[in-house]
Amino acid sequence: QKEVEQNSGPLSVPEGAIASLNCTYSDQGSQSFFWYRQYSGKSPELIMFIYSNGDKEDGRFTAQLNKASQYVSLLIRDSQPSDSATYLCAVMDTGRRALTFGSGTRLQVQP
Amino acid sequence: NAGVTQTPKFQVLKTGQSMTLQCAQDMNHNSMYWYRQDPGMGLRLIYYSASEGTTDKGEVPNGYNVSRLNKREFSLRLESAAPSQTSVYFCASNEGLHSPLHFGNGTRLTVT
Numbered sequence: 001q002k003e004v005e006q007n008s009g010p011l012s013v014p015e016g017a018i019a020s021l022n023c024t025y026s027d028q029g030s031q032s033f034f035w036y037r038q039y040s041g042k043s044p045e046l047i048m049f050i051y052s053n054g055d056k057e058d059g060r061f062t063a064q065l066n067k068a069s070q071y072v073s074l075l076i077r078d079s080q081p082s083d084s085a086t087y088l089c090a091v092m093d094t095g096r097r098a099l100t101f102g103s104g105t106r107l108q109v110q111p
Numbered sequence: 112n113a114g115v116t117q118t119p120k121f122q123v124l125k126t127g128q129s130m131t132l133q134c135a136q137d138m139n140h141n142s143m144y145w146y147r148q149d150p151g152m153g154l155r156l157i158y159y160s161a162s163e164g165t166t167d168k169g170e171v172p173n174g175y176n177v178s179r180l181n182k183r184e185f186s187l188r189l190e191s192a193a194p195s196q197t198s199v200y201f202c203a204s205n206e207g208l209h210s211p212l213h214f215g216n217g218t219r220l221t222v223t
Binding site: 004008031032042043044045049051088090092096097098099100101102103 | 144146151152153154155156159161167169170201208209211212213214215216217
């Protein structure tokens with residue numbers, strides 16, 4: 001069973017700080033990695049995806065991938081209360097050709 | 112621009128009843144998926160269809176059947192509902208391997 005592990009949190013950060021969300025995965029052949037944000041009672045929405053080792057930046061968000069360590073992270077700079085949500089890490093399962101999701105990290109940004 | 116549309120939004124069933132969850136996408140995507148989400152367990156894949164005419168089991172297929180009716184539509188059927196199937200069900204679609212998923216708004220199902 002391919003696994004994607006996330007700390008469930010809650011991760012609490014003050015407004016304006018950097019939030020760091022982490023994810024590890026077991027499928028060594030995975031080539032695509034995704035971060036989704038999910039507000040309570042809503043469907044997941046895509047924040048970023050990353051395919052190559054290194055960093056990828058999009059506005060206040062940076063995704064980091066280290067395939068050798070099987071580790072992917074999401075940094076949120078200048079965190080806002082509106083960033084308070086559950087963040088889901090998803091990894092392509094090379095066997096099933098479908099995304100496997102972690103259980104999510106709940107982020108709380110304190111005003 | 113509707114994206115992925117799921118019906119119904121809410122449903123309450125009694126144990127043993129059957130129902131079909133409907134999903135349609137208007138993005139001309141090749142692949143479609145059904146996930147369920149339970150508290151503390153993230154999203155778990157039930158079934159998926161990599162392309163029109165094909166379906167495959169995911170992580171938790173027992174108690175469910177699917178039909179890829181055409182490129183746009185992918186339905187999920189519960190033949191004999193059980194309380195363990197109380198969950199939020201999400202349909203999703205994408206262009207294919209390595210592409211981001213686009214999710215519907217979900218169906219909240221309660222089985223009593």
